[in-house]
Amino acid sequence: MCPARNSSRRAMMKKEDLIIELMTMTDISELRMIRSAISDRIKEVGSAVKYELKKGDSVIVTSSKGVESGIINKINRTRAVVNLNGIQYNVPFAMITKQGEQR
Numbered sequence: 581m582c583p584a585r586n587s588s589r590r591a592m593m594k595k596e597d598l599i600i601e602l603m604t605m606t607d608i609s610e611l612r613m614i615r616s617a618i619s620d621r622i623k624e625v626g627s628a629v630k631y632e633l634k635k636g637d638s639v640i641v642t643s644s645k646g647v648e649s650g651i652i653n654k655i656n657r658t659r660a661v662v663n664l665n666g667i668q669y670n671v672p673f674a675m676i677t678k679q680g681e682q683r
Contacts, residue, residue, distance in 0.1 A: 626674030633660060638679035641671050649679065 605611055633639070637652045641662060650669075654661040659670045 622674050626672060626676075629673045629676055629678070630655065630660075632678055633673075633676065640677045640679060641669075642675055642677065 641648050648664050650662040650664040652660050659672050662671045
């Protein structure tokens with residue numbers, strides 16, 4: 581087995597174990613603390629993406645409606661204006677991945 585594939589498989593198992601552990605938690609205050617930490621981390625990752633993007637970049641936007649490809653028209657402080665199928669959307673950086681990169 582390929583070493584990279586093996587480490588990827590181990591990381592996936594750890595994530596599954598983490599999810600199982602979260603699903604068995606019953607303490608509301610702990611769950612709220614975890615939710616806050618996850619929300620903060622999402623904002624940090626989204627902010628880091630901002631500095632990798634520029635006008636004209638091809639991006640992938642992941643939302644509850646699915647995954648769409650678009651082109652950045654403008655970078656704002658907390659969001660980017662992205663052209664998706666001819667329509668302009670203000671998209672938070674946490675929902676954007678530069679085309680060809682994975683997070």
